[in-house]
Amino acid sequence: MMESVDEKKIEAIPNSESASESLSSPSSPTTLSPWTGYLQILSGHLMIFDTFGYIGSWGLFQSYYISTLGRSQSDISWIGSLQIFLIYFVGTFSGRVLDAGYLRTTLAVGCSLQIIGIFTTASATAYWQILLSQGICVGLGDGLIFCPMISLISTYYEKNRALAVSFAAAGAATGGMVFPSIARQLIPTLGEPWAVRVMGFVFTFNSVIALIVVRPKVAPRKSGAFIEWEAFKELPYLLYAIGIFLSLWGLYFAYFYISIFGSKILHVPSAPSFYLIIAINGIGLPGRIFPAYLATHVVGNALYVLIPLTFSAGVLLYLWKYITSYNGFLAWIIVYGFFANAVQSLFVGSVGSLTKDPQKMGVRVGMIFSIISFACLTGPPIAGALIDLDKGNFLYAQIFGITSVVCGSAVLVAAAIASKR
Template identity: 25%
Template sequence: MKTERDESASPLTIVETTMRHGYPEGGLEAWLVVLGAWCAMIPSMGLLNCLGILHAWTSKHQLQDYSESSIGWIFGAYSFFLYAAGAQTGPILDTYGPNYVIFPGSIGMVIALIGFSFSQEFYQIFLSFSVLGGLSACALFIPAVSCIGHWFNVRRGYATGIACTAGGIGGVIFPVIILFAAPRIGFPWAMRIIALISAVLLLISCLTLKTRVLNEKSVGASVDFRALREKKYAATTTAIFLVEFAVFIPITYISSYGIHIGMDDTLAYALSIFLNLGAVPGRFLPGLVADRLGRFNVMVGTSIICAALTLALWLASGANMPAVICYAVLFGFWSGAAISLTPVCISQVCKTEDLGKRSGTTFTIVSVGTLTGIPIAGAIQQQNQGEYWGMIVFGGVLYAASAVAFAVARGICVGWKVKSKF
């Protein structure tokens, strides 16, 4: 039996696959699923895109006595738990549908944000934000990206891109709340406002997210390492591992870098906002283009551009504030595909009924990179006496490696012809 990845190698087979599996490709019910995914990803991925301002804020306030590398473990752990629990949430989703995952995840996220608002010590922030918040975010993210694959095939990149704009929008709204509310009413109340907004959005997602196909064989599964015997899936997972390893380094450290080069706190925190303003169209447009040119093709291109931006513009910017702002916006745009298209790439090499399990397995493996990438970058910065050039080179080289990995994965899946749409 062909997988959906194989069947999507040309426009004709995409249509044939859609007819064979009955993808709606639109309609009220399908677009309500996209709305539910969008609402679920504002709290989960929005907070992920706030790591820069949260890192900068806590390093100057609650955790000012801790090193950059130590603080990095908190925010690396959030991304780790966001991805690591996918091996458990994916099979539950495949077997029972999203409500058994997203409802407890919604409650957990609100509790985590309220707990974070009361936290002052390292362990308190780690337990509330990193552990509970990360696990809850996983229970929101995996169903959000997987459910869309049940309703769209031809337009999967487009629909997923629309939903993933939520991460950029959350990454703009939440830092603005922290930036303007925290100095006036305090950081705890700023986090409680974010918790209230999240609760309303998550109620909508609980009411609208649903799947079409259930797979009873998935129940009880964990990380499916046997799936890595499939060359296409293994190569895709390797490429996603590298790009996710790379993407969070600029996201997390861009605001701290602004403070390092002498920006006032407000402008330095605003770098996260600029990055996420670029990420909003960066989540949507690559998906639209990818449905026409190929999802893996677009990932190769965006990874090359992100490597070039990091190794050229950011590395060369020094204390040039306009250049740093330009980098934040441009990187935000071109890095958007790393979030919006990676789930689509997974769905292109597996069956629809296995989407949750395969997505969960891939992101569990990816979680190791997201856990270690941020503190490793912080350790490199410390090793260089507080200078950021080593960290920047590290991030740029990782992006270059991910571009090569996506090109190899594409070649394994459909061959090495440059014009192949995949």
């Protein structure tokens, strides 16, 4: 069972946002119930449901926008990759906000931007409008939410940090099944605008619940920069940043293009293509939780589990080029989705294992997020440009993905070795 929140006397964080933001130190000791920690995981699950669950459905949006807007693969993928970029890039700033004690305010602003972006996307008809609403507005909201929530959960758990974070990160899997299902059921009957509005109502419900139960644990650290340059003088941290950049550079492009590969290369009708999106997201439930349990209760270090999983994802990208049938592709997606989801879940817990001071958790996790944001921004459009260059074939993009992920796993090995010295 996951470890409960430390029940020793700790310094309390005032419940009201105004109180927590006006005091530089806590006022009185209290005891946190284990349920407080569990509720933070629930809050994180709901918010990641709205962030990566929505992004995990991008394959459907990619196909839809290409058919309705008449733009290239690379042009459309910039919308989704910009959204992922902002999730991670804004992490440097939103992570530091957690350390400073402004958690609930930051989350409220982020949720508001998400909801505004979703509802304006429903009314958008031009490429630039969708880029602004879905790419930038929703992306900014995601960035204000994701890093603080992951960092918050990390402060509640030490021994079982990777497992706790993975339960929250599994929201990407549940959201990645719910949002495509909404699109599948409602677009044919109500149209795309109302399907997106219903998604907006789901965002609103999740946001209200999450904001009610969220509560910081660590005392605010008012001083300190948004970037801790000293961290890069630690060789394990530096190598880890490089390794995870390379790994995620090639990891995400499958999420963007599996639907297109199914329809254009395998000539699969739209209905079966929908199940490809469901499969790669649905497998994220065991993919995010089981490896985290292994890292926590068997191996004892998330980084040691992350490395072979990352390498395996690279090998699977190599095998992609041999897929010639729908059933074979579906099987490949299930296996690849397991490893890819595991990598996305464990890399956050691995950052925590390299951070000894919990008061620096937010800024250090945020720094890694900002570094990999550029991998997420450029990776899918590069893959799209390579697909266009290869006249619609996927070989060039697959080679790009294989190379970056395998090289990234090699650098992660170096980071693990350096951390032992």
